Amino acid sequence: MITDELLSEHNLTRPEYEKIVSALGREPTRTELGIYSVMWSEHCSYKSSRVHLKRLPTRGARVVQGPGENAGIIDIGDGIVIAFKIESHNHPSYIEPYQGAATGVGGILRDIFTMGARPIAAMNSLRFGTLDDAKTRRIVDGVVSGIAGYGNCFGVPTIGGETLFARCYAMNPLVNAFALGIFENDVFYGRARGPGNPVIYVGAKTGRDGIHGATMASAGFGEDAGAKRPNVQIGDPFMEKLLLEACLEVMQKGLIVGIQDMGAAGLTCSSSEMGSRAGTGVELELDDVPQREAAMNAYEIMLSESQERMLLVAEKAKEKDVVAVFRKWGLDAVTVGRVLPEGMLRVRQGGALMAEIPNASLTDDAPVYNRPLLPPQSALSARLDYYSFLDGCDESLIHRFLDADQNPGNQDYAELLKAAVSSPNLASRRWIWEQYDHMVQSNTMIGPGSDASVIRIKGSSRALAMTLDGPGYRVARNPREGAKLMVAEACRNLACSGAEPVAATNCLNFGNPEHPEVMWQFSEVVDGMSEACDAFGTPITGGNVSFYNETFGEDIYPTPVIGVVGVVENVQHVTASWFREAGDTIILIEPGLLQVGRVSLDDELALQRVVREAIRAGLVKSAHDTSEGGLAVAVAECCYSNIHRSAIGATVKIPSRLEALKDLFGEYSSRILVTTRNAAEVIERARQAGLEPVELGTVGGDRLIFEYEGRRAVDVAIEDLEATWASGLAKLLS
């Protein structure tokens, strides 16, 4: 008997249950109920987001594969085809930070090599609560070492990302993992083609790991977060590395017709998706599924989320060769079923039929909700609009800045600068990325620490630039404008590195979709993001949605994270954000109208084009956009040491709009700092583009000097400032 609490255990509503009954024409078995519960979970079915995701721009000349497969694929010319995607692992990372983050990385890497691409770069976007909380400090440490532990062992360089701290993430950290791969051979799809073909299981044995992980990712944490703990999955990066090599080998040898990783909802999701994508079905014989634990029932085997597993479909004749390749890599490959002509998912165990479900009812015909939308009554306070970097800082620091903002006069700007650069959201992230192998594969031209990360492509004159951006505070203030600003900033980061943005992926981290305010934010973000992506010519090729990011009913900031990939036509043009050498002239290029929290897409496009073209013309030695912390912080960041040189000073005249603190730290949009030996030409180009270039000063010396309204507002030894900045995070974490 299917009781209400049995349904709620499965996160299914009565109406959804009725839908199941009518799809089957009968009551579901327990196993079938489990299968529906994971496939119809928010995480797998996108039931609340689908209607909105339809509005995203997904087409473009370079797009080979848009949303719908394991990862998006684009052709960037010169025979180079790449796959990339971002995915969230928020809830697991709260329950067990190390394993949650590690398996998040493992999952996105599988999405990439499932398609036949070899992962060549990884990035991650992280959000945590504030560091005054010991629990948060433990989560930060666990998440970072988990990402490092998995990515380093697997052998993918983790070349960038972003980390921000704000109260709303205290009990719901965000861990979004991005991966990008390059095709050495054909593209493969998760399709069970050819009725009669064997369905082959490879990789780790199945245990009772993460059962209901998918439904867990679709429900907020209440008191019972602890009760959900036994679900934790353990990552095995070594196994994944073997899987990578073996999978690429069977693909390169043309031994398989389809392949799909087992991610959320494990065997259930992969077998039904592979069937529905190919218009076929899959029959599974669970007795043949390699099992790690004794006496597992059909329900457990179908719902297990044990990591490092893949499902392949091969032609009958090639079955043996497939097994041989996996043997070579020390992996088991076992035939666990076959492809059916009819669109059914059929599951047998011990001779009995445990489940028989029409594929379509699990995938395409899964519930779709057009949930109510409602603008929130009380929007987030505007007090930090000019200084969003202060969000998540302790009140004393916030007051110091807001007070300085209100009472100009003789403020100690040097002290404020030191306080800013050592604050949680601006301090150096080195403590984090030094734990990531960001050099393996010997392609890293610009690793962590610049605006965008850049890798060369062996055998090509092109380079690939990529960046992640997710300004939660801005989006919370204004979802539509914040989303535009997000895309603009990501593309600006690419422009600064000399790249042309070509495509994007996104991870939409939101609160409870049953809250109309959250769905309104979601809808606004989708529209803002779509408008901006259209403007920048960066179609969205894939992504992920994570709802129910809340704790005790508190929704997180609406936190979309966008990953944009760009192409630098010639490696010679790859540009970094840091100043190069003494004597270079520093120029600030900005639009006539300065705004905070929003952008003019026209101004942005003009700005980015001008900088990119100046870079291509060989005029620019460094380019860095001003963002959190404004002009003052941006200039300082250009001075710090890097692998090419030690710290270098600069003397800069801060343009005054009689706004005092805002002139130094105000976070105005659409501004880029460039250095050049040919100021006249750069200024001319900027003017031509209708922008306002301002010559700020020159690079050199060992002090950072800001002249403001005729006085030395700041005069500090750059090495001291760098020390303050560099040790900021470690201090806060200890």
Place this chain on the structure above:
Amino acid sequence: MKFGVVIFPGSNCDRDCYYAIEAVIGKPVSFIWHEDRSLEGFDAVILPGGFSYGDYLRTGALAKFSPVMQALGEFAAKGGLVIGICNGFQILTESGLLPGALLRNVSRKYICKFLHIRVENAATPFTNRLRVGQTLHIPIGHGDGNFFADAETLKRLEGNGQVAFRYSDAAGQVTPEANPNGSIGNIAGIVNAAGNVLGMMPHPDRSSEELLGSVDGKMIFESMVNALSGARA
């Protein structure tokens, strides 16, 4: 002259080393599967970085049982050039081809960054293109690079000039601050008594091209080429 790069399950710098030799140094190179039992026709063998067998027991601990290691022992005994980089160094110490052991970094964290090492012995087949006291700008990427050897082993190493590289500052000063992982005597790389087997934690394969930030590592591979051509002539 032929180079070989061994692939253990879990190696992940194998392709980087291959590329450095083929595309950067321009010498013939091919991969060697860890189950191969012969190193016929190779003049130099590279054990690349990575996480052989996940480094799950101890770094390099399970790789030492791979069939190729038997052949490598004989190859080294006959004077063949062997360079172990990072995980390769760990495998060499585990298998006894080099003395000492590599412990967890004192920070207990994996560290990936550029630093400097000082050349201590320029009379090896791996350093003949370098000068004693010269510093190399080169990256590390490891969680277990903390070199350890007991007192008499250390005395022997120092006495025989088997210390090839030490972590130093840019000026070549060997200071505690320049030591990234706690290695005894700031040791970053050592050779065996015969001088034909080198193990080092830093990555020449990641510092052989200008666009990667340094070409200093290239001189180590060039020294090997130098030594081999000398051996030829």
Place this chain on the structure above:
Amino acid sequence: MKATVIVTLKPTVLDPQGMTITRGVQPMGYSEVRDIRQGKYFQVELDAETSPERRQALVERLAKEVLTNPVIEEYRIVWDRS
């Protein structure tokens, strides 16, 4: 004053380390080895003065709150007779 804390993965939790070691050694003349599971072993030394009751509580708390990750691990305490 010594105590030993032994931390092992819960029986049903996957142990990639142990599994890899097992699969690694079996072909090398260890075919009789059916399974190896890896755990951690901590030797804790306390000030001699620490009173017996205090000692108990202290090591118990240390094992529980510091040395063990309750989500995936469990612990056992062994007291040195010495």
Place this chain on the structure above:
Amino acid sequence: MKATVIVTLKPTVLDPQGMTITRGVQPMGYSEVRDIRQGKYFQVELDAETSPERRQALVERLAKEVLTNPVIEEYRIVWDRS
């Protein structure tokens, strides 16, 4: 058929893990903790058929040649009475 192999660092080898943990906990209300040293703990399961002599030799060899690095570690074997 079970045996436990305990691998510890030689006393002369310093133990960064243990040291860091010790330093980390002392201020957190564990001032009586003088020292913590970390080792490894392996639960080895053998085929039931393995003869007693063979068993001894096998685990001894496993501990000596695989589970321990003699340069830095030493081991101890404990047999399950069960």
